Amino acid sequence: MKDKGGHSSSAADSHHHCKHLDAEVEIPKNTMVASHACGVCGTEAALVCGGCSSVFYCGKEHQKQHWGSHRKECLPYKVVASPEAGKYLIASRRLREGQVLFQEFPLMMGPVSVSPLVCLGCHCAIEGTDFPRCPECHWPLCSSACASSSVHRIECSVLAADTRRIGPPTSQGPPTLRYDSILLLRCLSLRSNRPSDWETMLDMVSHAGHYQKAQDTVHTVTVRYVKEVLKLDLDSDTIHQVRGAIAANSIEIRNVDGTKIRAVYPRVRLLNHACTPNVHLTSTKEGAMEVRTAVSIDKGEPLYICYTGTTLPLWDRQRILNDMYFFRCECNRCTDPTELGTHYSSPKCPECSSRYLKPQSWVNQTTWECDNCRTERSDTEIQEHVREWEERFSMDDVFSQKSVKQIKKMIDCIESEFHARHHVWLTAAQAALRELKAIDTEHSLHLRAELWAKLLSLLSVLEPGLSRRRGIVLLETGIALLDEAKSEHESGNAFVPQLTERLQVAATHLKEAAHILGLEPPGSQSAPLASKAQEKVVTTENFLTRLQEGGVRAE
Numbered sequence: 001m002k003d004k005g006g007h008s009s010s011a012a013d014s015h016h017h018c019k020h021l022d023a024e025v026e027i028p029k030n031t032m033v034a035s036h037a038c039g040v041c042g043t044e045a046a047l048v049c050g051g052c053s054s055v056f057y058c059g060k061e062h063q064k065q066h067w068g069s070h071r072k073e074c075l076p077y078k079v080v081a082s083p084e085a086g087k088y089l090i091a092s093r094r095l096r097e098g099q100v101l102f103q104e105f106p107l108m109m110g111p112v113s114v115s116p117l118v119c120l121g122c123h124c125a126i127e128g129t130d131f132p133r134c135p136e137c138h139w140p141l142c143s144s145a146c147a148s149s150s151v152h153r154i155e156c157s158v159l160a161a162d163t164r165r166i167g168p169p170t171s172q173g174p175p176t177l178r179y180d181s182i183l184l185l186r187c188l189s190l191r192s193n194r195p196s197d198w199e200t201m202l203d204m205v206s207h208a209g210h211y212q213k214a215q216d217t218v219h220t221v222t223v224r225y226v227k228e229v230l231k232l233d234l235d236s237d238t239i240h241q242v243r244g245a246i247a248a249n250s251i252e253i254r255n256v257d258g259t260k261i262r263a264v265y266p267r268v269r270l271l272n273h274a275c276t277p278n279v280h281l282t283s284t285k286e287g288a289m290e291v292r293t294a295v296s297i298d299k300g301e302p303l304y305i306c307y308t309g310t311t312l313p314l315w316d317r318q319r320i321l322n323d324m325y326f327f328r329c330e331c332n333r334c335t336d337p338t339e340l341g342t343h344y345s346s347p348k349c350p351e352c353s354s355r356y357l358k359p360q361s362w363v364n365q366t367t368w369e370c371d372n373c374r375t376e377r378s379d380t381e382i383q384e385h386v387r388e389w390e391e392r393f394s395m396d397d398v399f400s401q402k403s404v405k406q407i408k409k410m411i412d413c414i415e416s417e418f419h420a421r422h423h424v425w426l427t428a429a430q431a432a433l434r435e436l437k438a439i440d441t442e443h444s445l446h447l448r449a450e451l452w453a454k455l456l457s458l459l460s461v462l463e464p465g466l467s468r469r470r471g472i473v474l475l476e477t478g479i480a481l482l483d484e485a486k487s488e489h490e491s492g493n494a495f496v497p498q499l500t501e502r503l504q505v506a507a508t509h510l511k512e513a514a515h516i517l518g519l520e521p522p523g524s525q526s527a528p529l530a531s532k533a534q535e536k537v538v539t540t541e542n543f544l545t546r547l548q549e550g551g552v553r554a555e
């Protein structure tokens, strides 16, 4: 856990200013300054702002003079590039945890590539079979009014060229790739409607060449539909490029009704990937994306989000990154054979049972080896073994009708086969917690508290700092400890020092939960959870006070 600092934001800011002016403004040796003019007097500049590297000064005097206005624009991050990772954002000064770096609206949004029926006007799911269609292009809508929504107007006349109605989905059914063309058409429309956004679109990394080479079905069908059926007046290369850019840069978000849609953002798209992210994304209720640091970040460190989900095993993360983003992840977690001490993807050695097998490299098709008895297993064997266990425990009803004792026995059995931080353990623990919620015995409360605490310690490694998910797990762990303490106290068997200790831990977790969830943008779905965490802090502290006064009664 990172230190929370305890500075007020204004104190932290003023600290940045001083450091910024006194220590960070020396221009790097190789920087060309001849072509730059001082941002104040226009004469030749010798210094660059160390914060954003975008404003130049003839000397410190003018830099100090300019800071009053420049500080509002001086960005805490900047864009750099490398041959291996392309362009990406790095911290341009030390960032404290929980700092909002920027908020921005999408360049464009639209349905996910393969989607169930969704309205092209408001992006809400279309229910039932008797839905209206746009009178011009015949695509399904949730209401006739949505035909005239500004977002649907972008593509409607182009879609209407499909007079044989090959594109519009005919009825409710499984998710269809026909929706893949919608965001593509919207992004292609930027060319004539919003030239500077079109430049941004063309600047995005596109893996179109890979898709074409692999004859990717969705990519091929969509590009052919746009070119050959809709007869869009654009060369095929540009259509391929933009479709590839959308695939590599769009982010899945939730529409107001919870439907999955996707959006491309001008700056968020510059965030590279790591399997343990250090920045956190949240949608605001106005539809902007807020980018916030999850942990404190040193100057020069890249800013990372996780493209795959932090709780997938090693091979699933690598497969997604390889197949969709075309790179091999070499982050701290993927290059550490213990995955930061969690052994998240590895089983116990089947021969000596004293160690966990470790991948010999982080690529697929590796071998896994025990560093005690040197037993080896192939990647395929390991994945199959883990998958078998996972299938048993990923079913929703795996623990239904089971007693607390039976649930505990099944979890113990997993812990004898895998590390207690393995993802099979996580899958099972989540299913067990859903079931235990409905069982109100002391035994159940005890197991709940134990599982939540272990889950929290795992998540604190996989997704450290101020992520919303970690906030929710802190809240649940705090509540579980509080409930356990109340129940023990009511039963009359409680040992007060032990109870006090447990309540103190609960209060710490709940306070942190309230802090993390309180950082979510106003009006977001997490706002009620922040209030709930705050209420539980009060309950826990009252309980503690009464316990210390000796006249205890649990609420």
Ligand SMILES: C[S@@+](CC[C@H](N)C(=O)[O-])C[C@H]1O[C@@H](n2cnc3c(N)ncnc32)[C@H](O)[C@@H]1O
Pocket (backbone or CB within 6 Å): 084, 085, 086, 087, 088, 203, 204, 205, 248, 249, 269, 270, 271, 272, 273, 274, 324, 325, 326, 327, 328, 329, 330
């Ligand atoms: C959303 S873009 C990120 C910005 C991108 N680097 C650029 O140059 O525009 C995703 C692409 O960036 C590259 N990328 C992202 N994270 C990476 C990493 N950790 N290592 C190597 N390449 C990475 C991959 O090409 C990926 O498909």
